[in-house]
Amino acid sequence: MLSPESAATVRATLAVIGANIDDITARFYSMMFTDNPELLRDLFNRGNQANGEQRRALAGSIAAFAATLVQTPQARPATMLDRIAHKHASLNVTSDQYVIVHKYLFAAIADVLGDAVTPDVAQAWDEVYWLMAGELIGREAVLRRDAKTDWITATVIERRAETPDVVSLVLRPSVPASFLPGQYVSVVVPLPDGARQIRQYSLSCAPERGDWRITVKRVRGGDTPDGEVSNRLYEDVVPGDVLTVSAPFGDLVLRPGDTPLLLVSAGIGVTPMLSMVDHLAATGSTRRVTVVHADRSPACHAHREELERLVAALPGAGLHRWYEEGCDGAGAPANSGQADLTGLDLPDGVQVYLCGPLPFMRAVRSQLAGRGVPSSDIHYEVFGPDLWLAQD
Structure with a gap:
């Protein structure tokens, strides 16, 4: 004081x-x-x-x-x-x-x-x-x-293309460590100019899977420093490579209990939500779950089929998707345009988890406030510096 x-x-x-x-x-x-x-x-x-x-x-x-x-x-x-x-x-x-x-x-x-x-x-x-x-x-x-540890090594055991600009990397850490659904790890990447830059990537699978997985989006355009780490991971890392990573951290974690859940994401913000849905499916959860995702197009939606499969494995869960550039090839029913939560059935006591670009999260939070959802029940993750401090 x-x-x-x-x-x-x-x-x-x-x-x-x-x-x-x-x-x-x-x-x-x-x-x-x-x-x-x-x-x-x-x-x-x-x-x-x-x-x-x-x-x-x-x-x-x-x-x-x-x-x-x-x-x-x-x-x-x-x-x-x-x-x-x-x-x-x-x-x-x-x-x-x-x-x-x-x-x-x-x-x-x-x-x-x-x-x-x-x-x-x-x-x-x-x-x-x-x-x-x-x-x-x-x-x-x-x-x-x-x-219990600072930096450890993790071996890349699998690389998979998720979209033309997104890859997932399955990591086997040298020191076994569990994590909570929604957490991230820092990855240290040496760059050609001698720098040692660090970035955070959400763990995009359930803790029950044993190995870790991160999902990396390539950032196109220009020679600015933006995206220099993600681009290097996207372009150069292959199975057998060894990365330096942190232990799992992050305060946006799925809280235990039986309250209904609303998981909302856009773009690469799907990754912490995917971990949560995967955890719910792996543990046989019976919680009422509504999953909302927005993206530019079905082709840009990383882990789209995996998300559909996991939601389908949860009893009574619902998946709602919006694509700005149409729904051709989307598979299950999807909506065109910007995400609109005003018509969703929101049960009392719903806990909301939110991740995506700041304008998207502000728009969603405004919609939820209009529906009477208390701000204390809305938990969010920001990629990069937290510019949403006024909402704390």
Whole structure:
């Protein structure tokens, strides 16, 4: 909890910090990477740095945490903190790296705001930072302890083309480790320029299968850093190759129980939902399950036939699909156009799991809110930096 003096200062300066936080974070990253180029080369996502998403995510998380401290001091933005902690644990972020971030972040604040950063202001925001860092360091330590390992190796034992732009890779980890339906692993990929970039991929099968499986989508177009890791996995990895991976992490996990489920995905966001459906089928679940998926076309729908088969194996489950470019070759009945949940039968107490592009998830969440589904019953996964912090 913030001291009363710092809480008053943060409350008085929150708007000023918020108005300048994009400039602050841009300056912060510029200084930190200039002095520590290995962080950009081997830890931070170069694509997200290039398009500005990482800066906006950092700004949003700090602003959200500070606002919570002064508006509801007894509470914490738990969903946001858990999501960041799982991501950091999967990257093997260490506590000493929080010291580095602190150094350059506060230098950036001083650079951007100048004389407005009085000793009292600096002290108050220092408290905010270390309260947030302390929460994350503690959560990450627990996650790493439970994982019992940092980086391990995994051998590719199968490669399968799912669509013209998507492949699945079945992995056999060197250290047996279970996971929860919906979780992901980080994959370390050495690149031609010597960088060691890390990306997260959802495990797209049930834990009961034993081996792991990730599904990788190639990102076409241009020479930007976006997609450099996925493209390399798509183009170069074959059975017999050995990858460096993390233990499974991720806070979007299927909760046990008998409540009805609504699993909603778009595009490659089908992967965590596929793990959940596969788990339900493998365990003989009798939960009421409704699965919704949207994609550009049936040909672009990765794991389409597998999803149909798994849903058909669940008693009373229903599958609803929408394709923007028509339904030819879709197999089972499908709908044309954008996903529309307004006509779905939603039972009381339904728990919603959601994954896909941000505009899609916002649209779905709006539809669900209009149907009276509480936001606390909607659980979501964001690929890349979490830009949906206001929904926490």
